[in-house]
Amino acid sequence: MKIKKKYCGHVIIVGKANVGKSTLLNNIIGKKISIVSRKKNTTQSNITGIKTEDNYQSIYIDTPGVVFDKNNNQMKHHKNNFYQTTQIATLIIFIIDRIDWTIHDEIILNEIKKTKIPILIIINKIDKISNKIILLPFINFLKKKIDFIEILPISAKKISNLILLKNIIKSYLPENCHIYPECYVTTNSDFFTVSEIIREQLILFLGDELPSIIKVEIESFKKKEKIALYIKAIIWVKNVRQKSIVIGHNGEKIKKISMISRNNIEKKFYIKTHLVLWVKDKN
Numbered sequence: 001m002k003i004k005k006k007y008c009g010h011v012i013i014v015g016k017a018n019v020g021k022s023t024l025l026n027n028i029i030g031k032k033i034s035i036v037s038r039k040k041n042t043t044q045s046n047i048t049g050i051k052t053e054d055n056y057q058s059i060y061i062d063t064p065g066v067v068f069d070k071n072n073n074q075m076k077h078h079k080n081n082f083y084q085t086t087q088i089a090t091l092i093i094f095i096i097d098r099i100d101w102t103i104h105d106e107i108i109l110n111e112i113k114k115t116k117i118p119i120l121i122i123i124n125k126i127d128k129i130s131n132k133i134i135l136l137p138f139i140n141f142l143k144k145k146i147d148f149i150e151i152l153p154i155s156a157k158k159i160s161n162l163i164l165l166k167n168i169i170k171s172y173l174p175e176n177c178h179i180y181p182e183c184y185v186t187t188n189s190d191f192f193t194v195s196e197i198i199r200e201q202l203i204l205f206l207g208d209e210l211p212s213i214i215k216v217e218i219e220s221f222k223k224k225e226k227i228a229l230y231i232k233a234i235i236w237v238k239n240v241r242q243k244s245i246v247i248g249h250n251g252e253k254i255k256k257i258s259m260i261s262r263n264n265i266e267k268k269f270y271i272k273t274h275l276v277l278w279v280k281d282k283n
C-alpha cells in the first residue's frame with residue numbers, strides 16, 4: 001500500500017487592527033475560535049487555529065492588530081511577539097482593508113519582508129467594492145513593492161475566494177508529520193476560550209463605553225461529575241467609574257452579559273454551566 005505524504009506548517013496572519021484577521025481565521029477553520037468585532041484591537045493575544053484536511057495540516061497564528069506609536073509611526077508593543085512567531089512560520093498572510101493602503105501597511109510590509117518568509121497579500125472586504133476594476137491598478141501597485149508574492153482579493157465575511165486561498169496555502173506547506181490530531185481546531189485552553197466568550201459579550205454590550213483595558217480572569221473552572229461546569233470569572237477594570245459602567249444601572253448590564261456568556265459557554269462545551277462574574281477595579 002502506498003503511504004500518502006503528509007504536509008504541515010505554521011501560517012501567521014498579520015495586518016492592522018480591524019482588517020478582518022479573526023473573521024478570516026474563523027472561516028478557514030470553520031469554527032469561531034477568535035472574536036470578531038467592529039472595535040479595533042479585539043484580538044489581544046496570539047490565537048492558534050488548526051485546520052487538517054486529508055494529508056494537509058495548517059496551523060494558523062492570528063496576531064493582534066499591529067499598533068503604532070502616534071508620534072513616530074513605529075510599530076508598538078506587538079513587535080517582539082511578532083518576531084517570536086515568525087521563527088516557526090512557513091508563510092505570512094498579510095491582510096489589508098480593500099485598496100486602502102496606508103503608511104502603516106507600508107511599515108508592516110517592510111517588517112515582514114525582513115523575515116524572508118513567503119508573503120501572501122490578501123485584499124479583504126472586496127464585497128464592499130462595487131467596481132472591481134479598481135483592484136487591477138492596485139494589484140500592480142503592490143507588485144512593484146515586493147518580488148515573488150501572491151496577491152489575492154477576497155471577502156472573509158462573505159466567503160468569496162476562500163477555496164482558492166486554502167489551495168494557495170496548501171501549496172506552501174512543507175512535507176512534515178502532522179503536529180496535532182485531526183480533531184484539534186485550536187490550542188487554546190478552555191480557560192482562554194471562556195474568557196474570550198465573556199470578553200466578546202463585554203464588547204458587544206458596552207460598545208464605545210468599553211473601558212479600553214479590560215481583562216477577564218478565570219478564577220475557578222470546575223467540572224462536577226461531568227454534568228455541570230462551575231466557573232467564576234473576574235472582570236478587571238481600571239477604576240470605580242469603569243466598574244459602574246460595566247455593572248450598569250441596578251446591575252442590568254452585567255446580568256445580561258452573564259446570561260448570554262453562560263448560554264454561549266453551554267453551547268460550546270455541551271454542558272450545563274453556572275457562571276459567576278465579578279467586576280473588580282485595580283485601585
Ligand SMILES: Nc1nc2c(ncn2[C@@H]2O[C@H](COP(=O)(O)OP(=O)(O)OP(=O)(O)O)[C@@H](O)[C@H]2O)c(=O)[nH]1
Nearest residue numbers: 018019020021022023037041042043065125156157
Ligand atoms: N464587509 C466585510 N466586512 C468584514 C470582512 N471581514 C471582516 N469584516 C468586518 O470587519 C470588522 C473587523 O473584523 P475582525 O475580524 O475582528 O478584524 P481583526 O483584524 O481581527 O481586528 P483586531 O482584533 O482589531 O486586530 C468586523 O466588523 C467584521 O465583521 C469582509 O470580508 N467584508
